[in-house]
Amino acid sequence: MKLTVWTYEGPPHVGAMRVATGMKGLHYVLHAPQGDTYADLLFTMIERRDHRPPVTYTTFQARDLGSDTASLFKTACQDAYDRFQPEAIIVGASCTAELIQDDPGGLAETMGLPIPVIALELPSYQRKENFGADETFFQIVRHLAKPMEKTTRVSCNIIGPTALGFRHRDDVQEITNLLYELGIEVNVTAPMGATPADIAKMGQAHFNVLLYPETGEQAARHCEKAFDQPYTKVVPIGAGATHDFIAEVRRLSGSTTPIDTDRLRQSWWSRSVDSTYLTGKRVFIFGDGTHVLAAARIARDEMGFDVAGIGCYNREQARAVRALAKEYGLEALITDDYLEVERTIEALQPEMILGTQMERHIGKRLGIPCAVISAPVHVQDFPARYSPQMGFEGANVIFDTWIHPLVMGLEEHLLHMFREDFEFNDAAGPSHHGGHAPAAQAPEKMSLESKMKPEPAPTGEVVWLDTAERELKKIPFFVRGKARRNTESYASQKGLQEISLDTLYEAKAHFAR
C-alpha cells in the first residue's frame, strides 16, 4: 500500500485510452465499474476534444458481481460494434475488472466479430499510464502491421504521439514539416491520427522517427525487428538536439537537402545581452524521462543555467536519467512520490523549477517560479496557439516559456537596489504577471515582512547572528534561498559555529561568479 496525495501517472488503461482516442476507426471496450467514465473528461475537458473518446465501459455494479459480468461484457462489446462500426476493437479491463478475472480478450474472441479484436493485458496493480500506452500501441502494431514492400521515395513513420500528450499535436506538425524539408515523406503518423488501415501499412516506411519513447518505444523496437526499420534515438527538443536529430535522419535516409535555420531565434535570444541575467540560475528539473533529459541539455548548454537537480517519475527511463545526472555531477531523483519531490526542492532551494503541473503546486507553495516541461499537464498547457516543444520553433517556444516566470533582468536589479519600495517589492511577484499586486499604501515594515514566504528553518548546527539574519532578509526572495544555502555550506566548510555579517559577505565573495 502506498500513501499518495497526487499522482504523476494514471492507471494503465488510461494509457490505452490515450492511444485509442488519438486514433480513428478504433474502439476500446473496457470492462470497468460505474465511475471509471471519469477518464472521458481528461479528453473532453483538459484537452478540449469535441468528441467523446471511442470507449465503451461495461459499467458493472455491485448487483452484477454475483451474477454474470461476463455476458455484460459481451453485450457491451456487441453493442459497441453495432453502433460505432470500428475497423478494429481493443478490449481490456480496468483495475476492478482485473480482479474479477472475466478475461475480456477470451470473451471477445468467441464472439466472432468480423474485425480484428486485440486483447490487452495491462496489470493495473503493477504498471502505470505510460506503460499502458506503450503496450497498447505495440499490440496494435503487432496485430495489424505486416511486412510490405518499401515505398519508392524514402519515407518514415512518426511514432509515439497520443491524445492528451504534452504538445504532441504541434510537435507532429513541426517534425512533419522538418522531414518534408529534408525530402522525406511521412508514411504513417501513429497512434495520433492513424486508422487501423494506416497501421497495416506501416511496414512500407524505410525508417521510424520515435518522438516519444514513453509511448512508442516497444512498437519502434518491434518494427526494427519485423520490418527492418531502424528508428531515431535523438528526441528533437532544443536547438542542439534538433541539429543532432537532423544529422541522424540524414544518416538513416541519405538526405543531403539543406535546411533553413533562420527560424531558430532561440540561439540569438539566448546570446543577446538581455539574457545575461539567466547565467548560472540554479534550476531543478523533473518530469518524464524524455523531457527531463532534453531539458537538462537545454538548461545547461543553451540557456546557461546551472542544473541543481534532475529526476523523473517513470522508472522506465531511470537508467538514462541516472546516467545523465552522473555526467552533471548530480544524483538523480527517481520517484513518483510527490511529497518526496517537494522535500527535495525545498532542500535544494533552486531559483527555478522546470517540471510538471505538480511542481507548479510545489513552486507556488515555496515561492519558486516554475515552467512546465512535461506531462502531467493541465488545461492551460493545451494552448490554442501553435506551441511545439520540438524542432526549431519548439526551441523558440521553450526559451519564451522558461523565462516567462522569472523576474526579468533590469527589474531584478531594481529589486536588489530598492527592495523596500511599497509598490515594487519582491513579494509582489514579477511585474509582467497578472497576479502582480502592489502592497497597500505605505505599509508598515513588519507587514511587508509578514507577507514574505516562510523562510526554511535554519539547517544544521550553524547559528545565524541577528545582524546576518537581517541582512539576509534584504536579499530578494528569488535568490535568498541560494544565499542562505551558500552561506551555510561555506560556514560548515570553514568549521564556523556562527554566521556573522562578515561570514555572509565572505561566502558571497567565495561563491562569486
Place this chain on the structure above:
Amino acid sequence: MTDQFAPPPALGCRTSPVLKQRGQREVFCGLTGIIWLHRKIQDAFFLVVGSRTCAHLLQSAAGVMIFAEPRFGTAILEESDLAGLNDAHAELDRTVQQLLARRPDIRQLFLVGSCPSEVIKLDLSRAAERLTQQFAPSVRVLEYSGSGIETTFTQGEDACLAAMVPVLPHTTARELLVVGALPDVVEDQMLSLLDGLGIGPVRVLPARSIDAEMGIGENTVFALTQPFLSDTHAALERRGARHLAAPFPFGEEGTTAWLAAIAAEFNVSDDRFRAVTEAPRRRARAAIAQASAPLNGKSVFFFPDSQMEVPLARFLTRECAMTAIEVGMPYIHDSIHGPDLDLLPQGPQLSEGQDVDMQLDRCRAARPDLTVCGLGLANPLEAEGLSTKWAIELVFTPVHFYEQAGDLASLFARPLRRKTILNGTSHTQVAAQ
C-alpha cells in the same frame, strides 16, 4: 403561508412512468464527494483505500487542482496487498499511522472504500473499529463506501453522512437537524432564517468540526437540504428521528415550501413566517426574473448526474418558464423526491439509470435549447451545436435558498447568453453549426 404561490399542477410527475435502461453510465462514482467534504469538515481526513484509478479520479475530477496539500489521499493497493487480506490490514494500519503522524491536526479519519477494496472484500469496518481503539480519544475513525459499484457521484456524501449517524450521541431534546453539506455562507443564511422564525437550537450535519456535533433521538426532526441523502435519511429514521418532507430549497418557491414545512412543525405563526420571508422572497423573485430572461420558453434536457435533477427541473419549469423534455436521475426515491415531483408538471420523460448512447440519441432527436450533463459529454454536445450546462458546477456553487436563487437561474442562463454573444459578434462560426 403559501400565498403568492403558483398553484401546484393539476397533474404532477409523481405517478408518471419512469424509463429505466441499463447500459453504459456516464457518471462519477461516490469518491468524488470527497472533493467538497474535505473542505466542509475541517478536522477530517479522507483516506481512500483503492487503486491508482481512484487517486487519478480524485485529482482529475477536482478539475482545478488544489494548490495546497488536500485533506484527502489514497492508499494505493499494490500487487502484494492483493495476495493476503491479513497483510492488507497490517499495511493499512501502517499507512494510517504514517498519515496521522504527518497530520496531527486530524480529529476524524474516514476510510473510504472503493471498487477494488470491495471486490477483494477488505473489511474496512473492522479496520475502522481497530484503528478507533488504537487512536482514541484523539482521532475517530469511520468508514464508508464511495465505490462506483455501490454509489453514484453525490451518493458519496450520503454514504459519508450515513456513516456518522450511528456514532452521534443520544438526546431526548426536541431539536431540528438540517442535513446536507452546504457552503458556509449559505448555511449561515439558512440558520439566520430559522432563527428569525424562532426555531432553535438548530443542528447541522455535517458539522464543521467534531466538537460541534449533535445528539439524535426520537424527538429530533430533520430536514434535508440535498436530494441525494437517502441512506442518511434511513439511518436517521433508525435512530428515531422524523423527516420533514418538503420540496428542496432551490429557488424562491422551493425555499419557501421548505421553510414552511419546518415552520408548520414548530407552530410558527403565519404572521411571523410572512414577516421573516417576505423581503427575501421579493428579492429572490426579482433576481430570478432578471437572470432567467434568456431561459423563458426554452427547453431543457437533464442527463442523470448529481441527483439534483428533479428539484432543479421543478425550479426551471415553474420559476424560469422552461419546458423539461427529459429529466434523468441516477435513482428516484419517492419519500425524498415526491414533493418536488408533485410540483413538476406532467410532460417530461422521467428516466432512472442510464444507457448513455440511447439517451444521447434521444437528446439529439429532441435538440433541447439547454442540456444539463456531466463533463465527459459537455464539449462533444457543444460541438454538435447544443448548449450545455455541466452539472458538476451545480454541486460546487452556492445555489440554495433565497439569496442564491438568482445565481441559480444565472448558472443555467449563462451558456445561452454566451452563445448569443459569440454568435452575434464572431465572424467565424463553429464548424459544427
